[in-house]
Amino acid sequence: MSTVFLFSGQGEQYPGMLADLPRHPAARAVLDEVSRELGHDVGELDDREALRSNANVQVALFTAAVASWRVVDALGGRAEFVAGHSIGAFGAAVASGALSLTDALGAVRVRGRAMEAAYPSGYGMGVVLGLDERAVAELAERAARPGEPVYATNVNAPRQIAVSGADPAVDRVLELAGPAGATKAERLRVNVPAHCPLMSGPEEQLAAVLRDVKFAGPTVPYAANRTGRTLRSADQVREDLIRSAANPVRWHDAVSVLYERGARLFVQMWPGDTLSRLAATAFPDARATSLRETGPDHVLELVRREAAGSG
Structure with missing residues (x-):
């Protein structure tokens, strides 16, 4: 049986x-490294x-994810797979060995700034529970207006679908969803409005940066946002990080593939803890938890038990 490390997306x-990160030298080292790259204390x-700024949120989430993973790694916790939702994919790429922290941080900064500059106000996202992807796409078609687009985007679970677009159109989808x-x-x-065609401009800016960044073949298989498949080549990871900006995150597909490949412990x-709760719901016979819920020592014990086959 295998363990998956999950990396949080925006909204968490x-x-x-x-400040709440586990007290460990490995976390402190990441905070210091990020601060040096930013030219100021990341704690700011x-x-x-x-955190009202989308660009700041993406940098802070990336930093938190990598710092916490480094703590688990320093304690000896290893995973057979990694998966990150949206901005979490950059943390997963670092944990997979495909991308350095410095290069990933540079790309995250470009991504966040480009998204924010393209849509500084009047746009956002929502989520609909209880309807499938096709039904939400139909609601989005009904809710869209000239100059007010909206799209069904991320498939977090078979009946948990995100929508992205202009605020009035997103609100109309949410109003239509109940009836x-x-x-x-x-x-x-x-x-x-992430993960929809409105992000084509920011995607191009991100591509311009990542095309010049050195990627390595991941030593830990990386689950793709855009296709849900596990990736093992440097170019595949690069392409996923670029293209997922303007494409839906096929999250449920990704974790389902990992489950089929033997994953029975999901640690966020x-x-x-949203991703771990999604995993717990989707796979009742698997174990799912989060670092924030249990702490690094207990996570390490769970990972060791999974590796030993004792569940």
């Missing part, structure tokens, strides 16, 4: 998440006001 940020991004049979429909804490890195 909270003020103080960097850790308050409510700073259409949704069990829940709400806005997400994401203030850009800092700071969230």
Whole structure:
């Protein structure tokens, strides 16, 4: 049986998440390295006001994810697969060995700034529970107006589908969802229309950066956002990081492939637990937890037990 390390996507940020990281030299080293690259203390991004910026959120989430993974790694915790949702894919790429922290951080900064500059206000995301992808896509078609586009995007679970677009159109989808049979429909804490054609411009800017970055073949298989497949070549990881900006995250497909390949322990890195809860719901016979929920020592014990085949 195998372990998967999961890396949080946007929406799981909270003020103080960097200060709350496990106290360990490995986490401190990441915070220091990121601060040097930024030219200022990354802790400045850790308050409510700073996290209003999409660019800051992406840098802070990436930092939290890599710092927490480095703690688990330093303690001896290893995974057979890694998977990251949206911005979490950059942390997963670092953990897979495909990309250095410095190069990944540079790309994350470009990605966040480009998204924010393209849509500084008036756009965002929502999520619909209880309807499948086709039904949500139909609602998006009904809700769109000239100058107010909206798209069905991320498939987080068979009946948990995100939407991205202009705020009024996103709101119309959420209003239509209840009468259409949704069990829940709400806005997400994401203030850009990610993972849809509106992101073609930021995708081009990200591509210009990542084309010149050195990637290595991942030593730990990396689950792709765009296709849900596990990737083993440097060029495949590069392409996934680029193309997922303007394409839906096929999250459920990705974790389903990992489950089929023997994954029975899903551990989410800092700071969230949404992905581990999705895994617990999708695969009742697997174990799913988060670093924030259990702490690094217990995570290490779970990983060791999984490696030993004792579940």
